[in-house]
Amino acid sequence: MGISIPPAGTGSASGARPGFSGSARPRAKAAEQFADLVGSNALALPLPGSGRTGERFQALQALGRQDLSVARLSEGHVDAVAILEELGGPPAHPNERWGVWAAHPPGPGLQADSDGAGWRLRGVKQYCSGAQICTHALVTADTVQGRRLFAVRLTDRGITPVPETWQAVGMVGSDTLDVTFHDVPAEPVGDVEGYVERAGFQHGGIGVAACWLGGAEAVAGTLRTQGEQHPLDAHAAAHLGQVDALLYAAAAVLDRAAQEIDDDPLDRRGGARVRSLRVRTLVEKVCTEVVQRIGRATGAAPLCRNAAHSRAVADLMVYLRQHHAERSDAELGTLLVRGGETV
Numbered sequence: 001m002g003i004s005i006p007p008a009g010t011g012s013a014s015g016a017r018p019g020f021s022g023s024a025r026p027r028a029k030a031a032e033q034f035a036d037l038v039g040s041n042a043l044a045l046p047l048p049g050s051g052r053t054g055e056r057f058q059a060l061q062a063l064g065r066q067d068l069s070v071a072r073l074s075e076g077h078v079d080a081v082a083i084l085e086e087l088g089g090p091p092a093h094p095n096e097r098w099g100v101w102a103a104h105p106p107g108p109g110l111q112a113d114s115d116g117a118g119w120r121l122r123g124v125k126q127y128c129s130g131a132q133i134c135t136h137a138l139v140t141a142d143t144v145q146g147r148r149l150f151a152v153r154l155t156d157r158g159i160t161p162v163p164e165t166w167q168a169v170g171m172v173g174s175d176t177l178d179v180t181f182h183d184v185p186a187e188p189v190g191d192v193e194g195y196v197e198r199a200g201f202q203h204g205g206i207g208v209a210a211c212w213l214g215g216a217e218a219v220a221g222t223l224r225t226q227g228e229q230h231p232l233d234a235h236a237a238a239h240l241g242q243v244d245a246l247l248y249a250a251a252a253v254l255d256r257a258a259q260e261i262d263d264d265p266l267d268r269r270g271g272a273r274v275r276s277l278r279v280r281t282l283v284e285k286v287c288t289e290v291v292q293r294i295g296r297a298t299g300a301a302p303l304c305r306n307a308a309h310s311r312a313v314a315d316l317m318v319y320l321r322q323h324h325a326e327r328s329d330a331e332l333g334t335l336l337v338r339g340g341e342t343v
Contacts, residue, residue: 002062005070006036030173031133034073038097045078047085048203049265054258057210064214068315069173071211073130076100079204080138086200087190089151099134103127110181112141112150119188121181131161131177140195149195150186158182170318199267202276206257208322209283213250215316216287222302222309223294239297243290250286253279277332284323287316
């Protein structure tokens, strides 16, 4: 299953376009393409554990191969749809563009309080992808009982994206900003800690890895294209061979993970967390090595003279930092020792 990102300017989606300035053209382009994907129903992907999880991962991989910023926005939307289904939240309606804002880095946070009649959100949420293009979001916030997930309409006047809170060159098209919430009404989705305790949380993490892998394929495409245009020297050919083997292996791991998810969608056997850590660790390692090998094979020219390639590299290196690196490795090792899983 593959998805083709529509070119900007097709205008197939209904609803107003965000008012980005000319200096923010990459964000405006990605926002428009994301809106068109939602409006055309192209993001109606099979749910995790539906028996077609492999198709879901392949679609996310295809999006990453074309544009990682659009893939990031799309992955958040399809993840939100799955979460709402799993936790019995309000259904996503046509042309609604959903995000999942669940980061909890050090610094200011978001608090949810109940007044007896409903819930209100106050504070700052960091790293909100689609801050100016999404119409709705699932947002995690702290309560006196613990952390909970809430659905919010982003048209509320109490919601304000914070300008200039994304300074990276990579993933600029993902429209990721901090967002302030001032007395914003919110609908709880699931129970306390229900967002992270469901099996789908682990399945969704593998969906992110599928986007990463697509981004690595885009980076690798530069060397493959060079080889099609003129013979590669032995040095470059060796790098291309290694890159192809790495990408093939990572794709096979995603396929196996999809089969395992479909065999045990509710994680009754308790292997979802180990699986997610294994897959994300492997795919991150592959993507990092692909970027390194392609750079060594091609030199500086594509990074300096090929806008698409330099953007793909910058986007991928930022997106990969969603992986928690050695912290995840340590967690995986601890789980293996405690649970006795086969290494």
